[in-house]
Amino acid sequence: MIEGWQAPKVTGAFFMDKEKIMERALALARRGAGRVSPNPMVGAVIFKGATIISEGYHHYFGGDHAELDALKKAGKRAEGASMAVNLEPCSHSGKTPPCVESIVRYGIKEVLAGGRDPNPLVAGKGFAYLRRHGVRVQSGIMKEACAFLNRAFISVHSRKRPWVVLKEGLSLDGRIASYTGNSKWITNPKARLFAHRLRYESDMVMAGAGTFRKDRPSLLPYLIKAARHPLGYPARCVVSKSGLFKTCGKLVDSESPFFIAHIAVKRPASAENSKSGHERIYSKNLNNLLEFFAEKGYNQILIEGGGGLAGSLFDAGLVDEIYFIYAPIVIGGKNAVAAVAGRGQELVKNAVVFSENRIFALDDNFVFHGIRTTGKRKKGTSLGKRGRP
């Protein structure tokens, strides 16, 4: 502190830290995780000076958007106030009327936004509408954090494919099952609950046919109470090349759409309904399959193994984010199932790199969470460019 210097008193309309208020909007937005897709997660805060008037968020797909949720709570107090919102307000009518019209009607004078909506139906039109109607707009507040929250939504609009998250439960020696195929249980109960949370926050859970033949997993987030929502559980998909796969009643009778994807067949990507309740999809490769799911509104796909499917996805450059949950055990055995099979890289310098990494503990298990970087590794470091869409 400089001697004799006193911080100026900041009062009234002048004072509201833009980043703090956007952090609040982001925290509200996150509450919609698992319920709003294929829409983005959005939170909104209405404030005047240093006073927060109201807060809102998009609770579930088809419900009020965050802006309207906050405006309804503010009522007349919204007149002349500012709004912070993590994504450009929409300018088109979908299940709800355009948010920009409500913002103008309620008399908001300023909008602070995280960034532009990549959806071509909005893409700058929302900001343009607001400016035309005399609302001041400042975009790009905490731009990276806002884009990161909605990375799956952005992926579908910018890359035309879902955001792919791979979760595996591993031993310290990188095995996901023993040489007999036994994998129950590698991780601890807290880790399994965490995995169910990931399922719940995804639009689809996918696994390879090998896992289905061996374990018949339900892939449903049944440990998460909130998942028992009218909108239902995430969809499931099993991927197979041979087609030698039999569904069992437990999988197809239950509460969410079930797909069987046949890859590498000569027929173009197409779907047909089967009498036994699942949908069969024929696709040339995994890339086409993912594009097909993006068109159907599946923004985020969680891959739950096994090593064969994980390897295929890595080889095709289709893994965006990983959660590797390590248990403090060694399984051993050269024929034990590897976490990532496929062709793999010939040289270590070409290995897939993750950044923005964090490691956290779940009791005695620890989780490596990373986002795939794009581009080559930099010399002397394991990092490349950030892997955001």
Ligand SMILES: NC(=O)c1ccc[n+]([C@@H]2O[C@H](COP(=O)([O-])OP(=O)(O)OC[C@H]3O[C@@H](n4cnc5c(N)ncnc54)[C@H](OP(=O)(O)O)[C@@H]3O)[C@@H](O)[C@H]2O)c1
């Ligand atoms: N610890 C964990 O987190 C975890 C998670 C899941 C599974 N597991 C364990 O892992 C073992 C199974 O793993 P796995 O590696 O043997 O099998 P997997 O990855 O579940 O399945 C491999 C099969 O998936 C299909 N497949 C994979 N890539 C494909 C592609 N690009 N195109 C078409 N089809 C493709 C093929 O099916 P077809 O053979 O039908 O052609 C392939 O044989 C089991 O023992 C299971 O218990 C552990």
